[in-house]
Amino acid sequence: MALVNDHFLKLPNNYLFADIAKKVNAFKAMHPKVDVISLGIGDVTQPLAPAVIEAIHKAADEMATSQGFRGYGPEQGYDFLRDAILKNDFLPRGIHLDRDEVFINDGAKSDTGNIQELIRWDNSIGVTDPIYPVYIDSNVMIGRAGWKGEDGRWSNVMYMPCNAENGFVPKLPDHRVDVVYLCYPNNPTGTVISKDELRKWVNYALKNDTLIFYDAAYQAYIQDDKIPHSIYEIRGARKCAIEFHSYSKTAGFTGIRCGYTIVPKDVTAATLTGERIPLNPLWYRRQCTKFNGTSYISQRAAEAIYTPEGKEQIKATINYYMDNAKKMLTTLRSLGFECYGGENAPYIWAKTPETSSSWKFFEEMLYGAHVVCTPGVGFGPAGEGYVRFTAFGSHEKTDEALDRIRQWLKK
Numbered sequence: 001m002a003l004v005n006d007h008f009l010k011l012p013n014n015y016l017f018a019d020i021a022k023k024v025n026a027f028k029a030m031h032p033k034v035d036v037i038s039l040g041i042g043d044v045t046q047p048l049a050p051a052v053i054e055a056i057h058k059a060a061d062e063m064a065t066s067q068g069f070r071g072y073g074p075e076q077g078y079d080f081l082r083d084a085i086l087k088n089d090f091l092p093r094g095i096h097l098d099r100d101e102v103f104i105n106d107g108a109k110s111d112t113g114n115i116q117e118l119i120r121w122d123n124s125i126g127v128t129d130p131i132y133p134v135y136i137d138s139n140v141m142i143g144r145a146g147w148k149g150e151d152g153r154w155s156n157v158m159y160m161p162c163n164a165e166n167g168f169v170p171k172l173p174d175h176r177v178d179v180v181y182l183c184y185p186n187n188p189t190g191t192v193i194s195k196d197e198l199r200k201w202v203n204y205a206l207k208n209d210t211l212i213f214y215d216a217a218y219q220a221y222i223q224d225d226k227i228p229h230s231i232y233e234i235r236g237a238r239k240c241a242i243e244f245h246s247y248s249k250t251a252g253f254t255g256i257r258c259g260y261t262i263v264p265k266d267v268t269a270a271t272l273t274g275e276r277i278p279l280n281p282l283w284y285r286r287q288c289t290k291f292n293g294t295s296y297i298s299q300r301a302a303e304a305i306y307t308p309e310g311k312e313q314i315k316a317t318i319n320y321y322m323d324n325a326k327k328m329l330t331t332l333r334s335l336g337f338e339c340y341g342g343e344n345a346p347y348i349w350a351k352t353p354e355t356s357s358s359w360k361f362f363e364e365m366l367y368g369a370h371v372v373c374t375p376g377v378g379f380g381p382a383g384e385g386y387v388r389f390t391a392f393g394s395h396e397k398t399d400e401a402l403d404r405i406r407q408w409l410k411k
């Protein structure tokens with residue numbers, strides 16, 4: 001008899017977006033003629049950049065010849081992409097990394113979920129709340145998170161609430177914790193962290209021997225030059241932080257699948273006897289066993305976003321989404337909503353009216369305005385009383401959604 005990994009049974013049955021889809025489908029079944037606009041799901045909508053398409057065609061043609069054919073590539077990625085990353089994403093910010101500190105992945109979800117395999121099951125973990133669900137759920141699956149209490153919190157997870165009261169800047173824990181997940185610009189709140197605040201985290205980590213998992217999936221949306229794009233802009237971070245990047249939001253790669261993870265050679269974790277073990281060779285070992293590399297075509301596609309044309313084209317698409325964000329912020333605020341984020345990230349985090357919980361407001365807006373948002377509580381207990389709007393729609397749909405919300409609130 002095979003015994004199940006019963007940690008899986010502790011997880012809520014449904015992923016947040018499946019719950020939302022169910023409610024939207026129920027509405028559609030009752031109102032088949034109404035077209036619903038989603039400002040909810042975190043997927044992009046605009047097509048890939050021409051430079052990317054060209055690279056994909058070229059790579060496909062290469063694969064059609066016996067000289068150009070590529071089979072299994074290096075598990076940690078092709079050098080052409082790793083070098084382009086070092087040269088474009090890090091060197092201009094004064095960050096010097098070695099090629100073998102860069103691991104190409106098939107998207108940041110896999111690696112942010114998998115990285116916890118490198119640490120023992122009994123480490124303590126801390127997360128900002130609300131949060132991208134992958135960090136906690138991946139810890140639940142191997143039994144590190146403990147049990148989910150009535151209040152929606154896992155017993156072995158330390159929650160650092162981020163809300164309007166603290167300006168969405170998490171307070172440093174008053175005790176030590178082994179591992180902390182940070183995500184900036186933040187999904188779901190769309191808020192950012194300043195260099196000074198991030199420095200406090202790095203110093204906390206160095207002082208307390210804490211490992212930081214830093215998710216930079218939205219760094220390309222930063223408009224303000226003073227906001228850090230990478231945790232390695234902070235001195236000392238390469239001793240305590242692993243960083244995740246993704247081309248999904250940067251360049252519309254949600255369907256192509258490519259990103260990368262930085263595991264500096266200076267990052268270590270301890271054995272029970274106190275010996276320090278570098279995590280870079282461990283991650284390499286893990287990837288060689290469980291991962292056979294991101295496709296050659298995807299990596300060539302990613303390389304193309306670092307060409308001069310590629311850079312310009314992806315910037316144009318990011319600006320397109322950020323124009324939506326601007327409009328959404330202005331309109332929602334003019335309608336009386338208290339809004340956060342949206343200036344350096346494609347997400348707007350809006351406070352629901354006093355009388356509405358996240359889910360209640362979600363349903364009211366679905367039925368009243370035929371617009372979908374994401375209930376904030378789906379991202380953690382501190383998300384109650386907020387909803388998330390995404391700027392990933394087309395201009396037309398976004399404008400129409402805002403009009404509908406305006407009309408709905410007038411009634």
Ligand SMILES: *Cc1c(COP(=O)(O)O)cnc(C)c1O
Pocket residue numbers: 042106107108109110112132183187215217245246247248249253254258259
């Ligand atoms: C979208 C997203 C990712 C990236 O996911 P991919 O697997 O690269 O598509 C990572 N982290 C956060 C917080 C995200 O929102």
